[in-house]
Amino acid sequence: MxxxxxxxxxxxxxxxxxxxxxxxxxxxxxxxxxxxxxxxxxxxxxxxxxxxxLVRKIEPTKESHSRMLSDKQVIYALHTHNIRPDSYDKYLNNYSQNVALIHSKKQDLNLELVGSWTVEVGDLDQALHLWQYSGGFQIVDKAQNLLAKDEDYQKLLKERGNYLRSRHLQYLLAFSYWPQIVLREGVNKYEIRSYSLKPGTMIEWGNNWARAVNFRRNNDEAFAGFFSQIGRLYNVHHIWCYKDLQQRKETRESAWRSPGWDECVAYTVPLIREMHCRILNPTSFSPTQ
Incomplete structure (x- = not known):
């Protein structure tokens, strides 16, 4: 052959x-x-x-996958919080104060909230918060050192522990081929589709989705695409924005009618170990609505 x-x-x-x-x-x-x-x-x-x-293979390279897939010196932190059902309102009030405090020190921290959501469908009693560090991991280190010494921040952090069942943090990089993040206004629903890939397949995933995302970019629903750097590895998160669930249905059906979309999907399915989606609602303090 x-x-x-x-x-x-x-x-x-x-x-x-x-x-x-x-x-x-x-x-x-x-x-x-x-x-x-x-x-x-x-x-x-x-x-x-x-x-x-198994025929398609990636030959050894002296460059890391992250350098080939992402061209931005911007680090994203995705905080996933599982909330005690009886503490939902207290938790949201606490996190709102947390956001206000960090944004008041934005110039020193180089840290700002991009999006904040609660889960409507999927893992219920869960909140996701997407933060952006501008300047690489040295800025992450600097911000964490400053916040560790901030008494007001530490007080909020300790209080928040009373409202949570568990939490998880991932540091992410944005795929270079996804559209630049644009904050939304009005009433929207978000979908985060999370994929756990087989180790060693991130480049193949990027090769295919660099084409696949173009089939849906014209609909303006592509919000952000990330892959993990620290935390659970070989994780990918695609975030989409829709006016409602009906628009989601129509948009996804339209993509399947686009020549080439089915091939890109079929080509990436063998790379996936596990996947799930969650429908999200923005919190009142989320910069993107």
Missing amino acids: AAVTRRYFGAVLQQPLLASCSGRSTFIQTPNARCLTKSADLQDISEGWFSKL
Whole structure:
């Protein structure tokens, strides 16, 4: 079987060549190719569909995946808080004060809130807060050192512990091919789709979604796309914004009618170990609504 080499984001991907329905050679993009193949052609293929997934490989590189996938010196922190059901209002009041305090020291911390949400569908009694550090991990270190010495911040932090069942923090980088984050106004619902990928597949994910996101960018619902740097690794988060659930339904159905979208989805499915989505509502103090 002949093979060709393509280069994306500095990584080398190898893909096999097969005879297509039209008699020309073409790339296999998914294990279940859309075209019809003659039985004679199938006899020439000794490998099963599963083994074809393993043909595409990424050759060793001296650059980290994060440098190839992200071109911004901006760190995002995604805080996930699981709230005690009997302390919901107290928690939100506490976190609102936390946001106001940090923003009052914004110039020193180089830290600001991008979005704050509570979960409507999915993991209930949960809140997500997305913060942005401008200036790399040295700014993260500086901000954490300053907040560790701030008595008002530490008081709020200690109080908040009474309202939580558990919490988790991830430091993220933004995918370079996603649109720049634009804060929304009005009434909106957000969806965060979280993926746990197989180790070593982040470049392949980026190669495919660099094309896939273009199928939906014109609808203005692409809010942000991130991959984890610290915390749970090989995690990807795509955040979408819709006016309501009906618009979400219509937008997703429209994407499936776009030529190429189904191939990008089929090509990335084998890279996923686990995925889930949550529907989010902005809090009253969220900068994006």
